[in-house]
Amino acid sequence: MSSPETPAPQPDSHHDDAEAADAEQTAPTRKSPIGPVLLLALAAAALWGSSRMTWVTLKSSDGLTEPRTHHLDGGVWFGALTPLALVLLASIAAVLAARGWLRRLLGVVIAIVAAVAAVPGFAMLTHHGNTSERAVRLAELPARAQVDQLTTAGLPALLSVLGALAAFVAGVLLARMPETTARLSGKYDNPVFRRASAAEQVAARQAKAAPRQSDTPDQPDESVATGPLSERVLWDALDAGADPTDDDPGRR
Incomplete structure (x- = not known):
């Protein structure tokens, strides 16, 4: 029996969006006036x-x-x-x-x-x-x-x-308000870009998980287990119309 085909790597844009979202979450919290x-x-x-x-x-x-x-x-x-x-x-x-x-x-x-x-x-x-x-x-x-x-x-x-x-x-x-805590990336401060990025991240995870789950349903997919998405990404994905809890987007 041939081994399951390794999913093709996703475009760099998804990786960049994920890294940017993680960097945003670990960045200093905006100091609200x-x-x-x-x-x-x-x-x-x-x-x-x-x-x-x-x-x-x-x-x-x-x-x-x-x-x-x-x-x-x-x-x-x-x-x-x-x-x-x-x-x-x-x-x-x-x-x-x-x-x-x-x-x-x-x-x-x-x-x-x-x-x-x-x-x-x-x-x-x-x-x-x-x-x-x-x-x-x-x-x-x-x-x-x-x-x-x-x-x-x-x-x-x-x-x-x-x-x-x-x-x-x-x-x-x-x-006296520090500049570093009063400004974040303009792209990820915009709700439109934030929701679009969240939807792309959810779609990328679901696309990676679907082939692995169909072949070896009892084994976790190590290539996808990169940690849970942040709560903010989950909410933004829901706002964009993507369901982050749907592991098989092709089953409707």
Whole structure:
């Protein structure tokens, strides 16, 4: 009885795909910027909320009309507060799209934006600057008007500082993120290529296993026993329509 014919070797593309998939599995895990993204979302919400709260309440009278009360919110007290909140919100999408040195550069920019956003709140909390003159100018009081009472609110200023601090921490984390853990092969990061590669690997294993199982069903095929496919490859193969559990693809 003639010995069973040795299956012909598969094209190098299958071998290369298998090696690439194994290299991907043993490569460092992608470091996801979930922490910085959450901090940026909290920072944007804090700055936006602070811009809607009243920072200074001013009561004035001019001797001709009834006394007036002016409520200066954060958007008026520091005009850039709302735009900075929107910038931090938009930076979330940029962080998720950026990789490597570009993500670290974005972290530096975010840290600078956070430092700028902290200035008005810090000045308010530490009583730096002439609050009364600034309030009169922003309230656009006439020259004859007199300030009867001026009250500052510490909570909105503190909220803006905390939001700026969260954004600054997010920027530092992004700036310190290693490039090697923030980038993988573009081919295997794409689900389309990943599923196609998984389907090819499954088809190659089934093609090798079928002749051996038909000739010597009781003996394992050493040429195929290269270890189980990774869980990711199995799921990608299923997504591509290939059944990795079907040992005889010709039997339908």
